[in-house]
Amino acid sequence: MPWRYARSRTVYRQANDSKGDVLADSWKRALVLSPHTDDGELGCGATLVRLAAAGCHVRYIAFSIANRSLPEGFPPDTLAREAREATAVLGVKDVVLHDFDVRTFPQHRQEILELLVKESKEFKPDVVFQPSPSDMHQDHQTVAREGLRAFKRTTMLGYLLPWNTSGFSDDCYITFGESELEKKVEAVGKYRSQAHRSYADPDYIRSLAKVHGVTVGRPYAEVFKVARLVLDPPTD
Numbered sequence: 001m002p003w004r005y006a007r008s009r010t011v012y013r014q015a016n017d018s019k020g021d022v023l024a025d026s027w028k029r030a031l032v033l034s035p036h037t038d039d040g041e042l043g044c045g046a047t048l049v050r051l052a053a054a055g056c057h058v059r060y061i062a063f064s065i066a067n068r069s070l071p072e073g074f075p076p077d078t079l080a081r082e083a084r085e086a087t088a089v090l091g092v093k094d095v096v097l098h099d100f101d102v103r104t105f106p107q108h109r110q111e112i113l114e115l116l117v118k119e120s121k122e123f124k125p126d127v128v129f130q131p132s133p134s135d136m137h138q139d140h141q142t143v144a145r146e147g148l149r150a151f152k153r154t155t156m157l158g159y160l161l162p163w164n165t166s167g168f169s170d171d172c173y174i175t176f177g178e179s180e181l182e183k184k185v186e187a188v189g190k191y192r193s194q195a196h197r198s199y200a201d202p203d204y205i206r207s208l209a210k211v212h213g214v215t216v217g218r219p220y221a222e223v224f225k226v227a228r229l230v231l232d233p234p235t236d
């Protein structure tokens with residue numbers, strides 16, 4: 001029978017056993033690439049809660065603190081402060097914030113690649129979460145493309161931001177429960193300067209997680225495009 005990749009799905013269940021988590025057993029170091037602050041929280045916030053709670057070292061890198069996206073009246077350090085508050089809610093302690101101007105990432109492609117190559121050599125992540133290749137935002141595309149160049153031997157999962165994406169392939173489901181979902185909602189809510197965005201609406205975040213969960217018969221899930229999957233044998 002021919003291999004039918006398009007019909008296959010990977011589902012990472014949350015472990016019921018409080019001693020461990022199937023994700024964190026495989027992934028000791030996870031890197032999240034968030035082109036702008038809040039992309040990582042929206043794309044994979046509940047997954048990060050699971051990983052961090054289970055002892056995985058999660059590093060979150062945002063490439064723009066997007067001052068140009070701030071509504072009038074907010075001080076220029078608003079998004080940096082909100083990003084620190086949001087990641088703290090997720091349990092992520094290792095946060096790196098760069099400051100490339102929004103919508104100019106294609107012009108800084110090489111600089112971004114060099115930052116990522118350095119992360120690949122020094123942090124050595126077991127998994128990288130980044131925007132999916134079908135994300136249409138130019139800054140997201142740049143990070144996704146340079147991520148694939150920099151991490152050639154690493155599991156790479158592209159998260160879904162539906163309002164920016166066309167033709168997403170839902171290869172991988174990471175499931176979670178109510179408490180992880182509510183942490184994600186709370187983290188996104190820390191971006192008070194972005195509360196006017198329709199995708200920051202708690203009902204939308206909960207509904208999307210429910211839609212993806214129901215697809216695989218679980219309460220909630222986040223979905224990912226698998227760009228590369230590396231499965232190592234256990235080390236213990």
Ligand SMILES: [Zn+2]
Nearest residue numbers: 035036039140
């Ligand atoms: Zn973005």
